[in-house]
Every structure is written in structure tokens, then in C-alpha cells.
Amino acid sequence: MPANTYAIMAEFETAAATLHAAEKVHEAGFRNWDVFTPFPIHGMDRAMGIKNSKVGWFSFIGGCTGYLTGMLMIWFMNAYDYRIPIGGKPMFSPFAAFPPSYELTILFGSFGALLGMLFLNRLPRLHHPLLKNRRFALATHDRFFVVIETSDVKYSDAETRRLLESLGSRHIEWVEE
Amino acid sequence: MAESPKTVLTEEQPTLHVQGPPAQLERVPLVANNRSIGWISDRIAGVIEGKAPGWWKICFGISVTFMTICFAMILYLMSTGVGVWGLQHPVMWGWAIINFVWWIGIGHAGTLISAILFLLRQRWRTSINRAAEAMTIFAVMCAGIFPLIHIGRIWFGWWLFPIPNSYNIWPQFRSPLMWDVFAVSTYFTVSVLFWYMGLIPDLAVMRDRAKTRLRKFGYGLFSLGWTGSNRHWSNYEKAYLILAGLSTPLVLSVHSIVSLDFSVSQLPGWHTTIFPPYFVAGAVYSGFGMVLTLLVPLRRLLKLEDIITVRHVELMCKVTLATGSIVGYAYAMEFFIAWYSGNPYERFLFFHNRAADPFIFGPLMHTAPAPYWWAFWTMVTCNVIVPQFFWFKKIRTSMLIVFFLSILVNIGMWFERFVIVVTSLQREFLPSNWSYYSPTWVDILQYLGTFGLFFTFFLLFLRYVPLIAIAEVKGVTPQADPHHPLGGAKQGGKH
Numbered sequence: 001m002p003a004n005t006y007a008i009m010a011e012f013e014t015a016a017a018t019l020h021a022a023e024k025v026h027e028a029g030f031r032n033w034d035v036f037t038p039f040p041i042h043g044m045d046r047a048m049g050i051k052n053s054k055v056g057w058f059s060f061i062g063g064c065t066g067y068l069t070g071m072l073m074i075w076f077m078n079a080y081d082y083r084i085p086i087g088g089k090p091m092f093s094p095f096a097a098f099p100p101s102y103e104l105t106i107l108f109g110s111f112g113a114l115l116g117m118l119f120l121n122r123l124p125r126l127h128h129p130l131l132k133n134r135r136f137a138l139a140t141h142d143r144f145f146v147v148i149e150t151s152d153v154k155y156s157d158a159e160t161r162r163l164l165e166s167l168g169s170r171h172i173e174w175v176e177e
Numbered sequence: 178m179a180e181s182p183k184t185v186l187t188e189e190q191p192t193l194h195v196q197g198p199p200a201q202l203e204r205v206p207l208v209a210n211n212r213s214i215g216w217i218s219d220r221i222a223g224v225i226e227g228k229a230p231g232w233w234k235i236c237f238g239i240s241v242t243f244m245t246i247c248f249a250m251i252l253y254l255m256s257t258g259v260g261v262w263g264l265q266h267p268v269m270w271g272w273a274i275i276n277f278v279w280w281i282g283i284g285h286a287g288t289l290i291s292a293i294l295f296l297l298r299q300r301w302r303t304s305i306n307r308a309a310e311a312m313t314i315f316a317v318m319c320a321g322i323f324p325l326i327h328i329g330r331i332w333f334g335w336w337l338f339p340i341p342n343s344y345n346i347w348p349q350f351r352s353p354l355m356w357d358v359f360a361v362s363t364y365f366t367v368s369v370l371f372w373y374m375g376l377i378p379d380l381a382v383m384r385d386r387a388k389t390r391l392r393k394f395g396y397g398l399f400s401l402g403w404t405g406s407n408r409h410w411s412n413y414e415k416a417y418l419i420l421a422g423l424s425t426p427l428v429l430s431v432h433s434i435v436s437l438d439f440s441v442s443q444l445p446g447w448h449t450t451i452f453p454p455y456f457v458a459g460a461v462y463s464g465f466g467m468v469l470t471l472l473v474p475l476r477r478l479l480k481l482e483d484i485i486t487v488r489h490v491e492l493m494c495k496v497t498l499a500t501g502s503i504v505g506y507a508y509a510m511e512f513f514i515a516w517y518s519g520n521p522y523e524r525f526l527f528f529h530n531r532a533a534d535p536f537i538f539g540p541l542m543h544t545a546p547a548p549y550w551w552a553f554w555t556m557v558t559c560n561v562i563v564p565q566f567f568w569f570k571k572i573r574t575s576m577l578i579v580f581f582l583s584i585l586v587n588i589g590m591w592f593e594r595f596v597i598v599v600t601s602l603q604r605e606f607l608p609s610n611w612s613y614y615s616p617t618w619v620d621i622l623q624y625l626g627t628f629g630l631f632f633t634f635f636l637l638f639l640r641y642v643p644l645i646a647i648a649e650v651k652g653v654t655p656q657a658d659p660h661h662p663l664g665g666a667k668q669g670g671k672h
Contacts, residue, residue: 014656014664016660018659035406036406037410038405039378039652040407042657050411084347096350103434106427113420114374117413121408126398128404141214
């Protein structure tokens with residue numbers, strides 16, 4: 001292994017081979033590893049042992065915030081700070097305040113989903129060792145990569161390489177830091 | 178698994194020998210001719226990477242000219258006043274609000290395709306969702322212009338936002354017009370978020386293919402460092418699902434709230450409980466019309482027939498037929514309720530001021546023809562009769578006829594809004610106030626100008642952003658399925 005190595009990268013050509021490889025790498029007990037694919041592969045989360053995403057919580061909290069913001073804003077504006085009497089109607093009614101609050105629920109919930117996704121993925125990220133690798137550019141085209149980081153406690157030069165070879169990868173290389 | 182045979186097609190390799198599941202279990206492939214997943218990237222990215230074709234330059238020139246006209250008309254309106262439009266008592270809501278509702282309705286198909294069809298697991302949507310969402314965003318931009326400029330004193334446009342004015346008075350939230358501000362601005366923002374999130378993996382595709390430093394930097398910046406990591410995909414897919422789940426009630430609420438602008442009032446022709454669902458169905462109907470108008474020529478011009486197949490066009494025609502029929506039913510129901518309610522004003526409006534033509538129904542009802550009978554019957558022809566042609570497979574699969582009919586759909590939906598807005602206002606309760614409304618040249622150029630704005634943005638979108646969701650289309654090919662022989666699975670679907 002050359003010095004300054006970030007990870008070992010094994011290339012696969014089909015979705016099934018990648019899924020199979022991911023199952024085996026997961027069974028072998030690695031922790032700092034990942035699979036890179038041009039599109040999400042059905043069943044990969046289970047093969048890798050990834051738990052259900054937490055994005056939903058961000059969206060839920062965003063949505064609740066939005067609804068409360070809408071209701072409180074309208075109450076504050078039309079019933080508290082500057083009361084506007086219109087046709088003998090109540091100063092504040094949850095029914096008239098509902099449509100804007102509903103829209104704000106969706107607005108904040110959507111921001112929660114997008115920003116939550118970016119936060120959980122630690123994006124935006126302008127630099128990544130894999131993005132310097134020429135071969136890795138195919139990960140957005142038609143190839144599949146299994147990458148095991150050298151920082152993993154289970155990692156060993158010869159053993160890990162042998163494991164990836166036994167899984168059918170025909171192209172294995174080390175990725176520079 | 179070591180020897181995976183070359184099982185997928187490339188341009189040079191036209192045959193395929195793979196033992197698939199039995200024919201009756203195999204789904205119709207969404208990408209025709211069994212293209213490889215690499216081919217999908219090459220084809221879609223190739224649209225951007227090649228030189229701009231001649232037709233693009235011509236269309237862009239025309240669009241920019243009309244966009245300039247759009248801004249010139251706004252400037253003329255601002256400098257002179259709303260008198261330059263054809264508005265006069267009692268028709269104080271004319272083309273501006275018609276165009277607003279028309280454009281925003283068009284946007285609805287994009288969200289229906291991206292969100293509702295996603296929740297319904299309609300995998301064919303992947304070929305058309307990106308372009309349809311772009312259409313949504315640009316259509317909402319065009320729509321947003323009209324409420325801003327129709328308020329007369331445009332420099333007070335900020336009164337629409339929740340900011341206190343100079344007397345510390347806040348906007349009044351019991352008015353549906355304020356709900357509309359929130360609905361439309363939320364709709365625009367969420368559409369942009371959804372569209373951009375779908376773009377992230379595809380911008381990464383463009384980044385990894387980029388030949389020039391500028392492209393690499395630009396696409397690299399906007400793809401946010403996307404690597405295609407499965408841990409990222411996991412969060413991404415969840416966020417996508419949630420955004421689809423949020424956009425679905427959003428899109429249904431937006432046109433409902435637009436319809437409340439009318440139906441909360443006390444005017445015959447507007448004061449109708451059927452309006453929200455009827456407006457939403459009409460919006461989706463007109464939006465699919467616009468998607469067909471845009472994509473039927475584009476799939477040919479950009480050689481995307483394998484990705485946007487004839488089957489895709491057929492399915493879109495079927496949605497148009499379904500929503501068009503709902504619209505037709507709503508028209509019938511409006512007339513039924515106008516008659517059944519026994520309300521003389523409602524009856525007068527629907528029967529005497531809309532449907533009474535000079536040839537058949539007018540004479541039958543012993544009434545003079547309605548001033549806008551031609552607008553009403555254009556609407557009925559385009560929205561009730563035209564979609565019924567889509568029952569026939571011969572018509573759904575003939576691209577030229579589909580294109581022609583899709584334009585009629587858009588014309589019909591414009592006239593629907595014209596009929597709703599103008600005929601309800603123009604003969605009001607006092608006959609001495611009756612008048613005939615007609616647009617001025619400024620109204621007409623303003624409307625044509627928004628087409629310039631729309632197409633300028635849409636053509637730029639075609640040149641700089643993948644117009645089809647590359648990663649999503651790859652994901653629905655058999656090669657993406659690890660249990661399919663083309664995805665590398667051995668016999669019996671075991672991986």
C-alpha cells in the first residue's frame with residue numbers, strides 16, 4: 001500500500017454483483033466503508049446494514065414550526081399588534097388563518113427535508129479524495145464501486161484486497177488521501 | 178459472479194441474448210431498445226455537450242425578443258397606469274388575472290408528474306419529470322408577474338408581504354388574496370427545492386463528464402460534492418419521498434386557493450363550492466397539454482425517442498383524457514346546479530350569458546345571444562370534445578395529432594378562465610352597468626411577452642441542465658434491478 005492512502009476501491013459492473021459484495025463486506029464487520037452507484041440500488045440499504053434515514057424528523061420539526069409560525073404570525077398581526085375589524089368577524093379565527101399556515105407548514109417542512117438531507121450527508125462538500133480519482137468518475141456513469149477506508153480497524157492491506165477480489169471485482173486500486 | 182457477460186446494448190451492439198423472466202411476467206421496458214445505462218448518460222448529457230442546434234438559436238432569438246416586449250409592456254404600464262389595459266367598469270379583472278390563473282394552472286402538471294405520480298409508483302414519470310418540473314417553475318414565474326403588475330400601483334406591491342406599512346398596519350389575512358400570496362410563493366419555492374434536489378446527482382454526472390475547467394467548476398459547485406455514496410442515496414431517497422409527500426397536498430392546495438379568490442366572493446358564476454376540485458382538475462389538464470406541446474417536438478428534435486417513448490406520450494394523453502373528462506363533468510355540474518338552485522341570477526349567468534349562442538341554444542331559450550357565446554363554445558369544444566379523441570389509440574400514437582390537440586387544450590383552458598372572469602363580471606346586477614370588455618394591444622403583447630419569458634428560460638434550461646433525470650431513468654432500467662438477469666442476477670433471480 002502506498003503512503004497517504006485513503007481507501008481501497010473495488011469496481012463492479014453489475015448491480016447484482018455490487019449488492020452481493022456489499023452483503024459480504026457488511027458481514028465481514030467493516031464500519032468505514034461505502035458503496036458508490038450511479039443510481040440507488042433497491043435493497044442496498046439492507047445489504048449494507050443502513051438504518052432508516054432520519055430525514056423525516058427534520059421535515060417534521062420544520063413542518064410544525066411552519067404551522068405555528070403561520071398561526072402566531074396572523075394572530076399577532078391581525079388580532080394583537082394592530083386589530084383590524086372586518087365585517088364584524090372575529091379578530092382571529094383559526095379557519096381564516098389556516099390556508100397561509102398550511103402553506104408555511106409545507107414550506108418549512110420542505111426546507112427541513114432538503115437541508116436535513118444535506119446535513120446528514122455532510123454536504124455541500126467541495127473536496128473529497130474519491131473525486132480526485134479518475135476511475136471514480138465512472139461512479140456517476142455506469143460502474144459501481146465498493147470503497148473500504150484504510151482507517152477502518154478491520155482493514156489490512158492483503159486481507160481486504162483478497163476479500164474484494166474474491167467478490168469478483170476485476171479492478172481494484174488504492175485511493176490517495 | 179466474476180464473469181459477467183456483456184449483456185447490455187451499446188450503439189454498436191444491436192442484439193441481446195439474456196435469459197429473462199417469462200414473457201408474461203416481463204414489464205414493458207421504460208427505455209426502448211434495451212439501452213445500457215452508460216448510453217443513457219451519453220444521450221442525455223450529449224444534448225448539452227454538443228453545439229447549439231440551429232433551431233435552438235432561432236427559437237432563442239424569437240423568445241428573447243418577446244421577453245423584451247414583456248418587460249417593455251410592464252414599463253409602459255408602470256409609467257402610464259392601468260388605463261393602458263382594456264379594464265373598465267364593471268370588468269375590473271381582465272386578462273391579467275386570466276393569464277395568471279392560466280400560467281399557474283400549467284405549472285400543476287409538473288408537480289403532479291414529479292410528486293403524485295411518484296407516490297403512485299408510476300415509474301414512467303422519470304423520463305418526463307425534469308422537463309415538466311422546469312416547466313412548472315418557469316410557468317409560475319410568468320404567472321407571478323401578473324398579480325404584481327395588476328395591482329395598479331406596483332410600487333406598493335410590498336403591501337402583499339407580511340410587512341407593516343407606513344401606518345404600521347399589517348396585511349389582512351381574512352382575504353383569500355393574502356392566502357394566494359402564500360400559496361403561490363410557497364409553490365414556487367418548493368418547486369425549485371424539489372427540482373434542485375432532483376438535479377444534484379445529475380449535475381454530478383455533468384461534472385464528471387466535463388471537458389472544460391469552467392464546466393467542471395460550475396457543475397461541481399452546484400452538485401455540492403455529490404459522490405453517489407449509498408449512505409447519501411439513503412437519505413436522499415427519503416428526502417425525495419418526503420418532498421413528494423409535501424408537494425402533493427401543496428399542488429392540490431395552490432389551485433384550490435386560487436379558486437377561492439373567486440368562490441369566496443358573492444358573484445354568480447364565481448360563488449361555487451365546486452371550484453377547488455374543478456380548478457385543480459383543469460390545471461392538471463392544461464398542464465399536461467403544455468407538457469405534450471413541449472415534449473412531443475423535443476423528443477424528436479433531441480433524438481430522445483428511446484427515453485420518451487410513444488408509450489410515455491400515450492400515458493400522458495390518458496391523463497389528459499381523464500382530467501379533461503373531470504373538467505367536462507364540472508361544467509355540466511355547474512349548469513345543473515345553476516338550474517337546480519332556482520336562483521335567477523345563477524340561471525341567467527349560465528344559460529343566458531354563457532351558453533346562449535345565436536344558432537341553436539339562444540333561439541331555443543328565446544334569448545338574445547350572449548355577448549361572449551363564442552368564448553364559451555370555444556372552451557367547450559377544446560375542453561370537453563377535444564380530450565375525448567384520446568380514447569383512440571391511433572390518435573394517441575400519432576405525434577402530429579397529439580401535438581395539434583395539445584395546443585387546443587391550452588387554448589381551451591385559456592378560454593375557460595376568460596369565460597369565468599369576464600362573463601361573470603360583464604353583466605352585473607344593474608343592467609345600466611353592463612358593458613362589453615375587450616383587450617387593448619398592451620394586454621395582448623403583455624400576454625405574448627410572457628411566452629417569450631417562459632421559452633427563454635426553457636431553452637436555457639435545455640442547454641445547461643440535463644432535461645431528463647439521468648439517475649432516475651437509470652434506476653428504472655432492468656440493468657438497475659439486482660434481481661433481473663440484465664442487472665447481473667443469475668437464473669431464477671438469485672444474486
